[in-house]
Amino acid sequence: MLKLLSNLLGRTPIGWLQLSHNRTRMLAAIFGVAFANVLVFVQLGIIGAFNTSIKMTYKPFIADIIISSSNANTFSDGSSISRRYMYQSLSNPDIEAAAAVYVGLLSWNMPNGKAASMQVYGIPPESMAFIESSLRESMARITLQNTLLIDSKTRGLDKQTLSTLLDSNKSIEMNNIALTLAGTVVIGSGFGADGTLFVSDQTFLRLFPKQEGGTPSHILLKTKSNNNSADMLSSIVNNLRVSLGNDDIQVHSIDERINDDVTYQMTKRPVGVIFGFGVFIGVLVGVVIVYQVLSTDVADHLKEYATFKSMGYENRFFYSVITEQAVLLGCIGFIPGSLLAMLIYALMTMATGLPVSMEWSRMFIVLFGTIIACMISGFIATRRLKSADPAELF
Amino acid sequence: MNSENAPIIVKNLDYWFGEGEAKKQALFDINLDIHTGSLTALMGPSGSGKTTLLTLMACLRTLQCGSVRLLGNELFAMTEQQQVIIRRKLGFIFQAHNLHESLSALENVLMGLQVHGGGDPQKQKKAARHVLSILGLSERIDYLPMNLSGGQKQRVAIARALVANPQVIFADEPTAALDKDSGRQVVEIIKKLGTQRRTTTLMVTHDNRILDLADRIITMEDGAIVSDEKT
Numbered sequence: 001m002l003k004l005l006s007n008l009l010g011r012t013p014i015g016w017l018q019l020s021h022n023r024t025r026m027l028a029a030i031f032g033v034a035f036a037n038v039l040v041f042v043q044l045g046i047i048g049a050f051n052t053s054i055k056m057t058y059k060p061f062i063a064d065i066i067i068s069s070s071n072a073n074t075f076s077d078g079s080s081i082s083r084r085y086m087y088q089s090l091s092n093p094d095i096e097a098a099a100a101v102y103v104g105l106l107s108w109n110m111p112n113g114k115a116a117s118m119q120v121y122g123i124p125p126e127s128m129a130f131i132e133s134s135l136r137e138s139m140a141r142i143t144l145q146n147t148l149l150i151d152s153k154t155r156g157l158d159k160q161t162l163s164t165l166l167d168s169n170k171s172i173e174m175n176n177i178a179l180t181l182a183g184t185v186v187i188g189s190g191f192g193a194d195g196t197l198f199v200s201d202q203t204f205l206r207l208f209p210k211q212e213g214g215t216p217s218h219i220l221l222k223t224k225s226n227n228n229s230a231d232m233l234s235s236i237v238n239n240l241r242v243s244l245g246n247d248d249i250q251v252h253s254i255d256e257r258i259n260d261d262v263t264y265q266m267t268k269r270p271v272g273v274i275f276g277f278g279v280f281i282g283v284l285v286g287v288v289i290v291y292q293v294l295s296t297d298v299a300d301h302l303k304e305y306a307t308f309k310s311m312g313y314e315n316r317f318f319y320s321v322i323t324e325q326a327v328l329l330g331c332i333g334f335i336p337g338s339l340l341a342m343l344i345y346a347l348m349t350m351a352t353g354l355p356v357s358m359e360w361s362r363m364f365i366v367l368f369g370t371i372i373a374c375m376i377s378g379f380i381a382t383r384r385l386k387s388a389d390p391a392e393l394f
Numbered sequence: 395m396n397s398e399n400a401p402i403i404v405k406n407l408d409y410w411f412g413e414g415e416a417k418k419q420a421l422f423d424i425n426l427d428i429h430t431g432s433l434t435a436l437m438g439p440s441g442s443g444k445t446t447l448l449t450l451m452a453c454l455r456t457l458q459c460g461s462v463r464l465l466g467n468e469l470f471a472m473t474e475q476q477q478v479i480i481r482r483k484l485g486f487i488f489q490a491h492n493l494h495e496s497l498s499a500l501e502n503v504l505m506g507l508q509v510h511g512g513g514d515p516q517k518q519k520k521a522a523r524h525v526l527s528i529l530g531l532s533e534r535i536d537y538l539p540m541n542l543s544g545g546q547k548q549r550v551a552i553a554r555a556l557v558a559n560p561q562v563i564f565a566d567e568p569t570a571a572l573d574k575d576s577g578r579q580v581v582e583i584i585k586k587l588g589t590q591r592r593t594t595t596l597m598v599t600h601d602n603r604i605l606d607l608a609d610r611i612i613t614m615e616d617g618a619i620v621s622d623e624k625t
Contacts, residue, residue: 006515011508012501014494021496021538307492310454311554312482312509390486391454 005324015324018297026329029293033333034340036286037370041341042348043278044362049354050272053190054262056355058254060121060132060187060198061101063220065089065237066257070250072218073264076103076119076192080215081249088244089221094236096224099127100216102204105193108174111165114156118174119193122204130220135198141182142200148172152184154195155353175207189353191271220254283373290329290377294322298384310390318385319378326378330371337370338363401562401594402428402451407460409446409617420446422618424460428562431592433585433607435599438614444598445566447614451596452484452564453477465561482509485555485593487584489567491547493539499526499550500535506557525553529583545576552580556587563588565597574603581607 005013019026057075067085072078086098102122109115125143128136138149152162162184164170171178179199187196205213223236233253240251252260266272298305305318341358348356407424410417421443428434428451436444449455451462453469462469467480485506493502503522507513526535529549539547548568555563563584569577581597581604588595597608605611606625613621 012497012504014497017496017501018494301494303490303492304494307486307488307494308505308509310452310481310486311506312478312484314478391449 009320009324013324015321016328018301018321019325019328022297025293025297029290029329030333030336032289032293033286033329033370033374034335034337036282036289036373037334037337037366038340038344039282039285040279040366040369041338041358041362042344043275043282044366045341045345045348045356045358046354047266047272047275047279048359048362049348049356050191050265050275051262052355053188053192054265055258056188056190057119057192058258058261060135060185060196061130061220061254062132062222063099063130063254064223064233065095065221065240065251066254067219067221067240067244067249067251068217068257070248072250073268074192074261075218076105078217079248080211080217081219083214083216083219085244085246085249086216086219089219089240092236092240092243094223094232094239095221097127097129097222099124099130099220100201101130101218101220102201102208102211103217104204104208104211106175106197106207108172110157110161112156112158112161116154116156116194117192118154118195118197119190120197120199120204120207122199122201122207124201127220130222135185138183138185139198142198142203144180144182145200146177146203146206147180147182147199148203149183149185149198150181151187151189151196153186153188153353155189156194177206179203179207188355191354194353283369286370287373287377290326290374291380293329294325294378294381295384297325298322298381299387302384302388305385305388306390306392309388315382315385318388319382322378322382322385323375326374327371330374331367334367334370338366400427400429401465402426402596403461403463404447404451405461407447407450407457407462409443409450409455409458420617421450422616424619426612426619426622428594428596430594431588432609433581433588433595433597434610434612435597435605435608436612436614437599437605438620442614443617444614446617448564448566448596448598452486452562453480482558483561485558485560485563487548487551487555487563487565487568489570491539491551491571493547493550493554495539498536498538499531499542499546499553502539502550503553503557506554510558522553522557525557526550528587529553544571545573545580548572548576548580549583552583556593559591560593563593563595563597565595565599567598567600569599569601569604577601578604578607 005016069078069081083100086100089095090098104120106118106120107115108118128139131139142149165181171180185198189195205211237251237253345356345358404424404426407421409421410419412418424447438444450457453464457470464480465483500522503526504518507518523535526532529552531546531549534542534546568580572580584595585607608625611623612619
């Protein structure tokens with residue numbers, strides 16, 4: 001370590017020697033950086049899970065374009081829209097197929113006594129081409145009325161309860177309708193619901209009697225296979241906007257819609273803003289802890305720094321020593337911080353079922369951010385160097 | 395020796411501390427030349443102004459009035475950057491050794507060389523080891539200051555001041571923390587190296603036991619020079 005730093009810096013690595021000389025202080029600083037890292041990682045992990053859960057709502061579907069109500073900010077909210085837009089869209093020569101999707105939310109009292117909020121998707125059986133291929137086989141089982149597929153990762157639904165439900169062929173009661181469990185799919189719970197149910201459009205309309213068949217939640221469109229370039233898709237979307245021409249609806253490519261949904265939920269909904277603020281607080285805590293450690297270290301070594309000043313060392317030398325300390329603290333503190341965060345992610349996933357997982361890109365960003373934050377702390381701490389007056393040594 | 399070539403020339407130097415009503419004059423019209431290779435002792439009671447004079451001559455304080463020429467450079471109105479450059483030609487020995495606690499004896503001495511930038515690290519280490527061995531510390535080069543005695547620490551500080559062959563050494567009570575024998579030994583080393591390398595040394599001291607080693611003794615009282623004797 002010492003040799004590596006000496007070669008890197010081209011001088012005696014005073015920063016490292018100073019840090020490692022006072023082990024207690026160094027451990028406290030590393031703990032501080034690790035703690036700040038954990039705070040940031042947890043917030044980012046929740047934000048990541050939030051993002052994933054938003055995208056997860058679109059994942060079961062394959063489509064190029066989506067038509068939704070103009071007041072639908074997410075896949076789960078907004079008014080219903082007239083099915084006539086589906087037929088109008090089909091008259092567009094670039095559109096190959098269309099499907100009406102019904103989205104609703106219901107509460108289910110599970111046999112194990114727990115209650116779950118379930119996101120329900122109603123799909124016409126003839127529109128299976130719009131279902132993601134891995135789910136398609138299971139979906140074929142919901143063509144019969146009053147059958148459903150349930151997300152096996154539903155929060156609170158234990159394996160035993162699920163296997164009992166599957167084996168006993170007992171009916172499940174939801175919204176006063178007796179339903180038969182036809183199988184499972186694997187989706188995962190999110191922030192808006194504990195799990196997902198798939199039913200046919202007819203079953204959906206029985207479950208939600210206020211919903212009219214002629215007014216689905218969204219209309220999914222597939223373009224002809226030779227029209228799948230981004231520019232072409234954009235042009236088709238624009239054509240549809242003009243041809244459908246109604247302020248009550250919005251037409252987007254599916255990717256555009258997902259991005260808009262994520263942006264809306266991250267920036268306009270309190271939950272996104274709160275977690276974003278949490279990241280800021282984590283960074284702030286890290287900056288304060290590292291500043292406190294570095295500024296105490298500077299204060300404790302003022303005489304030595306003043307001696308170096310008298311010898312002809314310039315301010316940039318002191319800045320480099322403090323930066324060296326800051327970067328080392330950031331890098332070393334990051335290791336336990338990220339390991340602890342991974343453990344917390346695993347515990348959070350186990351406890352909540354949320355898709356909280358570590359990503360390389362996140363690790364890199366947090367490491368980079370930690371180093372920058374530590375350098376900012378170091379830069380602030382250098383203000384104390386002004387007190388190092390060599391004339392006071394005599 | 396022609397006084398114009400002296401490494402330190404002080405003319406009409408006055409200095410004040412504080413401002414307004416609290417302003418107090420610490421030095422009164424100081425004039426002196428310090429000659430090359432000499433060991434000069436600066437004596438006087440506490441508060442007589444000797445340390446203030448030393449810090450002004452050593453480019454550690456900004457001049458207010460008068461002139462100090464150090465190694466041919468006028469210190470009056472000198473910029474901070476110019477001060478830094480000239481300090482690299484000087485050696486400082488403090489009453490407290492001021493060694494860096496986390497650096498070994500060798501690393502502390504190396505700091506006296508690395509300030510000049512660049513240089514072959516192996517040659518620098520060789521030079522630092524050499525100076526430490528002259529000072530009788532070849533067995534202690536890897537020791538941290540906390541594992542050295544008071545005399546050994548002071549010798550490391552001297553090695554740090556001498557390693558880069560400074561033209562002038564400013565020493566402030568270098569023997570204050572040492573016993574009689576160690577104190578004398580330290581000053582003898584400074585004098586010996588000064589003679590060998592033509593290094594000029596200016597030393598503030600209260601220690602009468604080492605005065606016989608000085609070439610010149612300047613005594614100050616109340617901010618003025620009251621006697622200037624060659625020994």
